[in-house]
Amino acid sequence: MGYSNKQMSQAPVGARRQWAADRALRPPMRSPGRPEPSRAVQRDFWRRIASGVTTVEAAEAVGVSWPVGCRWFRHAGGMPPISLDEPTGRYLSFAEREEIALLRAQDVGVREIARRIGRDPGTISRELRRNAATRGGKPVYRALVAQWKAQQAAKRPKTAKLVGNDGLRKYVQERLSGSVRRPDGTIVRGPETPAWKGLNKPHRQDRPWATAWSPEQISHRLRIDFPDDESMRISHEAIYQSLFIEGRGALKRELVACLRTGRALRVPRARSQNKPQGHVTEDVVLSERPAEAADRAVPGHWEGDLVRHEALCNRAEVKDLRRCAVAAA
Known part of the structure; x- marks a missing residue:
């Protein structure tokens, strides 16, 4: 029997209509959200990143917004989360x-x-x-x-090796942080590394990596300390992934400061080898200076006409016998 308009009007205010899903035995399903871009788009994005272009340029080239591209790069730690090889004909395209x-x-x-x-x-x-x-x-x-x-x-997610092996994780963390000590309390430093030559970044000399071990050194040392224990084996790439990729949960995030580079994200080799842009471009070289500027006959092209001195703060002088002193305003 159907409900009359009078009966429908007596329903409590704000009551929600009961859907068929409410009577189902299973719990409500969480919406997966909008489908992510295809794997072909993601492979193209990471190939461009590997070629050395910036994240913004790679995102624009594949047709996604730059915030999405930056999020891909940050969440993956700068490392491609998928294989860049084209899929075989076994699967439907x-x-x-x-x-x-x-x-x-x-x-x-x-x-x-x-x-x-x-x-x-x-x-x-x-x-x-x-x-x-x-x-x-x-x-x-x-x-x-x-x-x-x-x-x-x-997708075939699996537990990271450092998550499932407590002994291996402790071994790696102690050497990454440089906290390995002898019985007398002295620090066991990693193998000797070349002296720091970053003259333009002297503040990096006091970073924790001065006493820490690199992932490569840890990976090779495991074979010496545990020659018969195959469970105590890990590649340096797996250590880098545990540090860079979000959600792994194996190593503490702050241990990235113990790496030689101190980077929190992996930078593609092609991008790291790019030459920095100079502040002086080709259109402002001295050889192309105009004649009136080279002659220095007009105020404004003199080397000292904008210099201010503590004792002579109200004027500027050109210390040249061929020039005269000009009072500054």
């Missing part, structure tokens, strides 16, 4: 999924779709069953949603 969506919208059968795109009918059937979007209780195949679902299913 986004172009094939678009063609499947178009043919499915025309009510083309599974075997005919498989024949047109050159795939096995079982592959098409599984694709339509697994990666279709549910819209109003009816599965509807959309290429973008199917690509996102396939990417989520392809």
Whole structure:
């Protein structure tokens, strides 16, 4: 029996309509949000980063906003989180999924779709069953949603080695922080390193890496200290990833100050080798100075006409016998 208008008007103010999902036995599903850009876009972004361009330039080149590009770079610690190799033909590509969506919208059968795109009918059937979007209780195949679902299913997250091995994590942390001590209390320094030559950055001489071990030194030393224990093995790259990549939770974030570079993010080699831009560009070199400036006949082109002295703060002088003193305003 239906409800009358009078009965509907007696419902409490602010009451929410009961949806069918409220009566379901499973808990509410969390919305995954907007699907992220395709893997092809992300691979293109990281290839450009590896070539040495800035994060903003790489983001603009692949068609994403610069805040998104900066977030990718920061969350990944400057390290590509995905393989930059093109996927093999074993898996369906986004172009094939678009063609499947178009043919499915025309009510083309599974075997005919498989024949047109050159795939096995079982592959098409599984694709339509697994990666279709549910819209109003009816599965509807959309290429973008199917690509996102396939990417989520392809992830194989695993526990980092330093997270699951407490002894190895303690060994690495002690040497990264330079806190390894002998029984008498003296610090066990890492292997000798070349002297610091950064004359333009003298403040870096007192960084913790003066007594800390580098990831390469730690990785090689493990084989000497634990020759028969295969569980005490880790590559220097895994140590760098534990420091740089957010969410690993294996090593303390502040240990990046103990690295030789002191960087909190990995900088691509091509970018680190870029020459810094000079403050004097080609259009302001002295050889191209105009004749009136080179002759110094006009005030404003004199070397000392803008110099102020503590004792002569109200005037400026050009100490040249061929010039006269000019009173400053």
